[in-house]
Amino acid sequence: MHKDFEKVLVTKEQISTRITELATAISTDYKDTKPLFVCILKGSIIFYADLIRKMTVPCQLDFIQVSSYGSGTTTGKIKLLKDLDNSIEGRDVIIVEDIVDSGKTLSYLKELLGLRKPNSIKICTLLDKPERREVALEADYCGFVIPNEFVVGYGLDYDENYREFDQIYILKPEVYM
Ligand code: PRP
Numbered sequence: 454m455h456k457d458f459e460k461v462l463v464t465k466e467q468i469s470t471r472i473t474e475l476a477t478a479i480s481t482d483y484k485d486t487k488p489l490f491v492c493i494l495k496g497s498i499i500f501y502a503d504l505i506r507k508m509t510v511p512c513q514l515d516f517i518q519v520s521s522y523g524s525g526t527t528t529g530k531i532k533l534l535k536d537l538d539n540s541i542e543g544r545d546v547i548i549v550e551d552i553v554d555s556g557k558t559l560s561y562l563k564e565l566l567g568l569r570k571p572n573s574i575k576i577c578t579l580l581d582k583p584e585r586r587e588v589a590l591e592a593d594y595c596g597f598v599i600p601n602e603f604v605v606g607y608g609l610d611y612d613e614n615y616r617e618f619d620q621i622y623i624l625k626p627e628v629y630m
């Protein structure tokens with residue numbers, strides 16, 4: 454294991470099993486429509502790529518990127534860095550996220566995309582850290598509820614590092630303190 458990691462929190466086997474379950478549930482719920490999966494760059498790309506490949510109904514893809522002003526996600530001031538390529542009017546949108554922490558990123562995005570007259574918007578997150586929530590926000594599909602620890606791997610980073618690991622690890626506090 455990498456020297457900066459305290460322990461594995463979610464193994465690759467657990468991730469894979471849960472993603473199949475999520476994709477099965479979403480495929481059932483969207484069997485009569487063609488959902489548009491919106492990937493929030495960059496953290497969710499690995500989860501997103503694995504999730505859509507387990508879908509058993511037709512779907513389409515688009516990408517969006519936001520960033521917080523200041524350090525981390527604590528300011529709540531969010532900037533749109535890359536918009537979607539296509540209109541979502543009348544579409545059934547599923548926003549795919551790696552982690553819900555304060556809830557600010559997703560509440561901003563849900564409001565922004567909601568103004569564009571989609572037929573529906575739902576949220577699918579791999580991880581939910583409810584102890585950190587600052588704004589009311591609930592995911593419609595959630596992989597794992599996790600404790601209030603800083604996690605990396607499987608797309609999640611600290612200072613742009615560790616995204617390439619295929620499991621989710623708790624980062625040693627001394628790395629970020
Ligand atoms: C991280 C993560 C979520 C967001 C969650 O993104 O990927 O998008 O923070 O935090 P919140 O619930 O407190 O808003 P980050 O801004 O680090 O960008 P990244 O996806 O490029 O890593």
Ligand code: 7HP
Nearest residue numbers: 554602603604605609610
């Ligand atoms: C954002 C984020 N990124 C990586 N790991 C975590 O635990 C995080 N919480 N919020």
